[in-house]
Amino acid sequence: MIKLELADVGMRFGDVVALEGINLAVPRGSFVCVVGASGSGKSTLMSLVAGLTRPTSGEVRLDGYPVTMPGPDRGLVLQSGAVFPWRDVERNVGFGLELLPRLSKAERSERVLRYLEAVGLNEFRHALPKHLSGGQRQRVAIARALIVEPEVLLLDEPFGALDVQTKEDMQLLIRKVWRDTGTTVLMVTHDVEEAVFLGQRVVVLASRPGRVAADLSVPLGDHRDLSVKREDSFLALRAKIEDLVRAFHRTGGQGPRQVVAARSYTDSAARTRSAELSPPEPVEVTRPDSRT
Numbered sequence: 248m249i250k251l252e253l254a255d256v257g258m259r260f261g262d263v264v265a266l267e268g269i270n271l272a273v274p275r276g277s278f279v280c281v282v283g284a285s286g287s288g289k290s291t292l293m294s295l296v297a298g299l300t301r302p303t304s305g306e307v308r309l310d311g312y313p314v315t316m317p318g319p320d321r322g323l324v325l326q327s328g329a330v331f332p333w334r335d336v337e338r339n340v341g342f343g344l345e346l347l348p349r350l351s352k353a354e355r356s357e358r359v360l361r362y363l364e365a366v367g368l369n370e371f372r373h374a375l376p377k378h379l380s381g382g383q384r385q386r387v388a389i390a391r392a393l394i395v396e397p398e399v400l401l402l403d404e405p406f407g408a409l410d411v412q413t414k415e416d417m418q419l420l421i422r423k424v425w426r427d428t429g430t431t432v433l434m435v436t437h438d439v440e441e442a443v444f445l446g447q448r449v450v451v452l453a454s455r456p457g458r459v460a461a462d463l464s465v466p467l468g469d470h471r472d473l474s475v476k477r478e479d480s481f482l483a484l485r486a487k488i489e490d491l492v493r494a495f496h497r498t499g500g501q502g503p504r505q506v507v508a509a510r511s512y513t514d515s516a517a518r519t520r521s522a523e524l525s526p527p528e529p530v531e532v533t534r535p536d537s538r539t
């Protein structure tokens with residue numbers, strides 16, 4: 248059942264420990280969001296899962312096999328919504344299929360059409376990216392990642408640059424795509440509201456070093472519309488997670504005495520029950536080393 252797994256993953260950049268002892272299992276078909284303050288290692292984690300970089304310790308596994316490089320089994324969408332400016336929408340979306348030579352021309356056309364429709368871009372199929380809005384360009388990037396029908400969709404702050412209205416449209420779109428295709432989604436975002444709305448689980452990263460501080464289930468069911476964001480249970484969970492992000496965030500340069508959380512909190516039991524969640528008590532501790 249486990250699809251994607253990070254086993255004791257660590258990542259150092261010289262003296263900087265970006266990630267340390269990350270253990271995370273993303274089961275097949277699930278939607279997991281990772282949140283954390285700036286510098287907590289979210290993009291580093293995504294880059295490891297995408298296979299763009301290798302961890303300095305531990306292993307990322309997909310279906311039990313180590314991830315060592317990028318592959319069509321993982322579709323990656325970045326905040327920038329990188330698209331080829333010289334290709335029209337249709338040829339941008341169809342790009343990934345060029346790497347799948349076994350498909351016939353008719354199959355390619357059918358798939359391009361299906362994914363253009365899925366992201367609502369059919370009428371823009373012949374437009375160049377420079378004539379699209381930011382949200383439309385991001386739809387192109389999502390369709391291009393989805394069209395190869397990856398095992399796992401990796402979303403790295405994909406809606407970070409969009410206005411609120413477009414962002415919410417995209418959130419609804421990605422939930423629909425997830426439900427319709429049954430793909431596995433791992434998303435990193437600094438937006439806690441977005442993480443709670445989209446995820447079945449929200450993983451909180453502590454910073455310096457990046458590690459899993461909390462892993463909470465979102466007991467909101469899989470059929471959500473935007474009105475859920477105003478419900479008390481949603482607002483309460485959002486507030487708890489925002490408190491956790493704050494509690495586990497360390498800023499540098501403050502000397503040996505820092506406010507950090509004393510222990511990690513992993514609500515693994517909550518993955519199988521819709522239970523009341525309780526955050527850790529952030530406490531003031533004296534760190535043995537003063538390196539920040």
Ligand SMILES: Nc1ncnc2c1ncn2[C@@H]1O[C@H](COP(=O)(O)OP(=O)(O)OP(=O)(O)O)[C@@H](O)[C@H]1O
Pocket residue numbers: 260263264265283284285286287288289290291292437
């Ligand atoms: N190539 C690199 N070389 C050196 N340090 C790096 C490199 N990439 C990341 N880091 C460091 O690793 C830590 C985690 O960075 P990362 O970009 O993964 O955090 P993040 O949570 O994605 O931050 P943000 O939300 O600001 O994008 C930071 O301290 C960062 O300075």
